[in-house]
Amino acid sequence: MIPTDTHLQIGSLLFEGLDQIDLTGPFEVLSRVPNSTYRIYGASPEPVRDVRGLRMLPDATLRDAPRLDVLHVPGGHGQEALMRDAAILGWIRDQAAGASHVLSVCTGALLLGAAGLLVGRRATTYWNAVHLLPFFGAEPVDARVVIDRDGEDRTWVFAAGVTAGIDGALRLAAELRGDEAAQGIQLGIQYAPEPPFDSGTPGTAPPAILARARAAAADITARREATARAIAAELGIRVPGGDPR
């Protein structure tokens, strides 16, 4: 927990083709953290379109961001186009270096990986990308939210896919401002979920539905794998049985 009289700068990265709820889920929580400024940062001031078409605007550009205390990196298909983007990866690396807390949601974790920030971390990501974490030097953990602390007193919060960002952000809010603050936010957003089906993970979804989801994602998954292998080779990471080329 951070002293309550310390004002926090909290920032989310916005990019074309993100999955919007990777950002808007945590937004709902992080924008309500007491004594904080929450802003969304984009490469340009223009609106971006999420993977399903929602158009959102950043509050400021990356270069206008202050040193952030809390960095939030969402994911979504558009993450793949940024895995070689030196400006974005450099911004992530610089901001993570100065932050006390870093939150990734879904395949936002792969962006942290491409920035070289996952080496030695325990982490998670979208269920269909968890197998890629070792290519970035991370140990995959089968949990909806994984909290890891590094030797520099920095806290890493990794949320699994998409809607897991809400759970991750609430955990983060508790890290920042204590359990009562997080509970107040939870009541404010009436977060007492009742999923109508038990189909939210590969282990619980009906097998035919899982097979269809994997097939529908085959293209993006193959591209992510190829990128992860190339980055592993550059980082000098040996993946057990992974044969990075």
Added chain:
Amino acid sequence: MIPTDTHLQIGSLLFEGLDQIDLTGPFEVLSRVPNSTYRIYGASPEPVRDVRGLRMLPDATLRDAPRLDVLHVPGGHGQEALMRDAAILGWIRDQAAGASHVLSVCTGALLLGAAGLLVGRRATTYWNAVHLLPFFGAEPVDARVVIDRDGEDRTWVFAAGVTAGIDGALRLAAELRGDEAAQGIQLGIQYAPEPPFDSGTPGTAPPAILARARAAAADITARREATARAIAAELGIRVPGGDPR
């Protein structure tokens, strides 16, 4: 369930001061409904700002909307400013008349009420506004999602506050395209929530936290009550013990 070869027009209402996840939660689900077109409609083409500052753009204006099969009305503090807006209420009334399914999230239900659409309905809304439903002629139901069907074969899905829109939209997706389609969407968005606390409802939140939340919302609650009483009088609705003036 609607025949799978019937293309569906699904639309969300966007307005200044909405609570963004009332829209973006259902967006995540509704934008993935098979054989459908999903669009966001605003009074103007300009961006709007949600209650915490997120800027979003509509896809089209209200007047450009086709007849919708599925109408989605979000809530949030900004709803209060629309309770006397004849253009918005008229659009809601017209679209609801032509729709087969109507979804409200949070205090979006009060907009349906102001449009005269809640008379005789079983409904729900944000926990801090449930007591207002009788002023609009509705019977409040203590559930996260309430499904009501009217005599014209129209299905009404009422989601409670804020994040309940995700649960409501999944229920709606199942109504539209069957359980398997909804389960596929649920897996796609990895919706297997794990709230870190049990503090998402007035019945589960610690009493001190509930008291603080009620106090913080006292102003908007008072304004909503005054509006609800006035509308009840206009609609000729007698509220038991409510003494509408």
